[in-house]
Amino acid sequence: MKELSRIGVLTSGGDAPGMNACIRAAVRRALAEGLEVVGIRRGYAGMIDGDFVEMDRLSVSNILQQGGTILKSARSKAFRTKEGRERAAEHLKAHGVDALVVIGGDGTLEGATRLGEEHNIAVVGCPGTIDNDLFGTDETIGFDSALNTALESIDKIRDTADAHDRLFLIEVMGRDTGFIALSCGIGGGAELVLIPEMLTDMGAIKERILSLMSSQSRSSIVVVAEGDELGGAQKIAEALREESAFDDIDTRVTVLGHVQRGGSPTARDRVLASRLGNAAVEALLEGHSGVMVGIVNNDVKLTPIRNVWGRKKEVDYDLLQLTALLS
């Protein structure tokens, strides 16, 4: 095996709080090991364009607590083609980059694996996505921050829901998965949580809401993951309003949206991201490739990316029942 001397770092896909902390850890660990580090800007799009920047200790100073990603992110159609990855690999070789730390979600890891296999480049992935649905790690970078951001908003909406005895449908992120919705449901004291993993039974939902609102003439919060079967909070609200029994219920919708992606990462995300960025470089140094670093039962664990791919982590269905029980 060729000795490692120069590695590239990139972020790709949807940005997540903690990505900067992960970049910082990877860069500083690599420098501490005597490696050189190149930042690749705008993910695979920048790799194809050769948008590279040399990184030293100061490049990553004072970014630990910042949301977003200083390397920027992008989605690249070209990289999904063999030709695109060829151009990317040429740039890497021209810059003497032997190995990559890639930070992102499912698609990002898949792209890295293909590139690595086709062009003999070592790649280690870090799970960076607010969705928390990656197999191979108990938690992904950004999940805890996004969750707390969503929950703070729900707390605020609860104030106004209570003041007016309203029904609020609050849509949180999660196109394919209900991790954020579920934890927001319990943490926000929601009366109901709708997630993509479950069928949406409008009949049962209507009945439950009507019984909640009538029995005590009080407010209710329903948390809806954006990927809910019916297509999000707005659609649910429309379905409710069709029913005449809902004429007297003041129903409002709030779509929290991109706010959930930004902001300073929580303590947990900073520690997680620091551990994973560090572990990724360590894995490269130990000769691994095609793996994702994760934390499982509080230990660093490597999982072949091919196993991560297309394999969703399951939500904890007990939490659904707990929400109903406690609300």
Added chain:
Amino acid sequence: MKELSRIGVLTSGGDAPGMNACIRAAVRRALAEGLEVVGIRRGYAGMIDGDFVEMDRLSVSNILQQGGTILKSARSKAFRTKEGRERAAEHLKAHGVDALVVIGGDGTLEGATRLGEEHNIAVVGCPGTIDNDLFGTDETIGFDSALNTALESIDKIRDTADAHDRLFLIEVMGRDTGFIALSCGIGGGAELVLIPEMLTDMGAIKERILSLMSSQSRSSIVVVAEGDELGGAQKIAEALREESAFDDIDTRVTVLGHVQRGGSPTARDRVLASRLGNAAVEALLEGHSGVMVGIVNNDVKLTPIRNVWGRKKEVDYDLLQLTALLS
């Protein structure tokens, strides 16, 4: 003039952070003066229903920092009729309520005045609305809190806008007025601010955004008040997307919504609300009626509600220019 012995307190219209601090101040000042205090729940709707509750020191303890309103709020169509106000007045008399402190916006103050004039009840209003558009006070209760909530969201969205070189249209509250939007524009470093007080020139807007996005391939934030001429951020986004020049610009919309109404009030709103709740009782004790208490140039000032009515406070147009200059 009849001696004051028992007053009622209510909140009405859209809730605003700081309303609880205002209730607390009014109740405690009144108790300190030897008056009895009745809380009227759910605004004028509760007044018509006789939904009254006796209040003492402890009724308002530990609410200073809470969003929403412990007395709840509601909109009442019945109170807009003479008959409705008659029923309300009967309940007040049955409960021995001589005078009212009403906390809310334009419509709330108008309703109080009619009630007071028709049924010889002393009423003093406190300006409670996040919109800040009431004439007779430099600031309304809730404005500073709503503004900071909106701004925190914009800061977060800026992270993700920067990471992806995106254009974000962020809609903030303000159906008739641009106070929140303007301050968010300056405070959030927005590139453009659209407010109801100004015509929306889509041609100029497109040109400016294109020049911003092309010159530096960077992100942009446009803050849109919900009452903007075109009808809010979603409408603006649709108008932009019609233009082929916008095909390559990743444009997103976030509607902040009801989050802005809730949450713990800021220091400024707590102090303001405490001063005004106190001043309202003082005004009643001095024999005033049909007036709103406000803070003008840092002093308490009474303004006849009839002058407040339908008369909007003007935004500071210099701030619009400043936003453009600094972005």
Added chain:
Amino acid sequence: MKELSRIGVLTSGGDAPGMNACIRAAVRRALAEGLEVVGIRRGYAGMIDGDFVEMDRLSVSNILQQGGTILKSARSKAFRTKEGRERAAEHLKAHGVDALVVIGGDGTLEGATRLGEEHNIAVVGCPGTIDNDLFGTDETIGFDSALNTALESIDKIRDTADAHDRLFLIEVMGRDTGFIALSCGIGGGAELVLIPEMLTDMGAIKERILSLMSSQSRSSIVVVAEGDELGGAQKIAEALREESAFDDIDTRVTVLGHVQRGGSPTARDRVLASRLGNAAVEALLEGHSGVMVGIVNNDVKLTPIRNVWGRKKEVDYDLLQLTALLS
């Protein structure tokens, strides 16, 4: 075994964010199972005084997001005596309380076990302490919230440290343990972390700080757990100031203090507390006693309290090295 019909709930020891969420979960789960619930106020002190309050669904509504504990807490010397516990047990029996859910730290759990054994009362403990040092659970209720509060303060201090090129010693909670300090160190980008579990080598510390401050004339943050060997941040600062090499280094101390105990719990603490409160009642229903419920590797686990006692959970020493590596 006697059928369970009426349980008591209490919080004791230092308060922690999430205690209210735990009370709520225990109460609502118990009510859902047809049990009656008695709240015992001010921990064991209140138990001895018979300060009991009947609880229903509404007693715990809208408390999920509140810091502190609605049942209040206290330390009781009397309860450490056999006589004290006897008086307590008499009150429990007089009120028909068969079983207890106790929420608190080490001492709280110990007291409960003694009471249970001496008077044949079923007790299940929930780990509630910001210190996170209880054996038998990966995390304690309140830890994540306290950590984030401390970190937000450190972020703010970093601003002013940077502006003035200062050395800041920041003391965080942790009389016997460095969990908060360690995570704050990594999450806050501290240059050094001092924890009770490690000897404090002032020579090495001075050397490292001097090298940091001189090499780049920059700011440094040292996080000190209150139970550090030398006795906290103030003591460390005094030791540094004795050295003439520190004459030119502007050294400041901030003791974060009780701020870390309060505030709205984080999402993680709310979910944890809800799961544990629920699990505690479940454990009682299944006939367990003398056990603590915890979450280990994401599953609920019961641990005999006698095993928890006096047995500290170990900090992750790798995190110490990681802090040094990344700073």
Added chain:
Amino acid sequence: MKELSRIGVLTSGGDAPGMNACIRAAVRRALAEGLEVVGIRRGYAGMIDGDFVEMDRLSVSNILQQGGTILKSARSKAFRTKEGRERAAEHLKAHGVDALVVIGGDGTLEGATRLGEEHNIAVVGCPGTIDNDLFGTDETIGFDSALNTALESIDKIRDTADAHDRLFLIEVMGRDTGFIALSCGIGGGAELVLIPEMLTDMGAIKERILSLMSSQSRSSIVVVAEGDELGGAQKIAEALREESAFDDIDTRVTVLGHVQRGGSPTARDRVLASRLGNAAVEALLEGHSGVMVGIVNNDVKLTPIRNVWGRKKEVDYDLLQLTALLS
């Protein structure tokens, strides 16, 4: 008068949230007017050392929301001497700097004035200090942010005070002035506020606290400005503990400290700082010198710095009474 072509910008004295927003506004307004801008790092210390940096639009991008000051700050003894100021002036002339925008407190403004008068350099000051005590402006940059930071901490401490029925003495910043303490007192629902502007009558204080704590066996919060007559919260606590009547009162002290200086500025501080930075450049362009820009009754106002000097703005004593009345 010589045409203006190149200005310097600096921050000096204690840092305050919003200083960066003020720098940004001054730089961008100056650039918009065709001026060149030089940043002077580390205040007057950097001016004497010639620590200058050229500034363009991008130098100040993405700093609006950041605490601290990108130009750093320092206190300089040398600048208090004529020789020091001479060296500083030489550097300014060598760099072609005609005029200065200085951001800071009392001492900063005084230094600028002396420099300006001795060396014929135009200077305009911006009031930047969390203390809010500068004459000539209703509010100083940083006050609103510091106040909210302090208040958030007080809210958290209230949780734990309530849980344990404790007396908390909370020390906030304000060496010579009680602005922060007063607003925190009202906003935090404090039972008592001690400020430097008032004599501290320990007898009366003890009596009031004892009456509060005994009557209801409840918690109390006393807010103490650091410059209180007795010398801060720790001293007050010691005086209380001497009294045997306080033996049974669990009394705690928290000194909030430097946390109050950092953090992202509030909306209000961002708008204020942006207006003032802009106004300072405008004042220079109009030929003014030796003046401070401020906002009085919502309008920009220029005040000769010689009038600002040593002349304290008065706190609003009515707020003291209001705190007592409402608590």
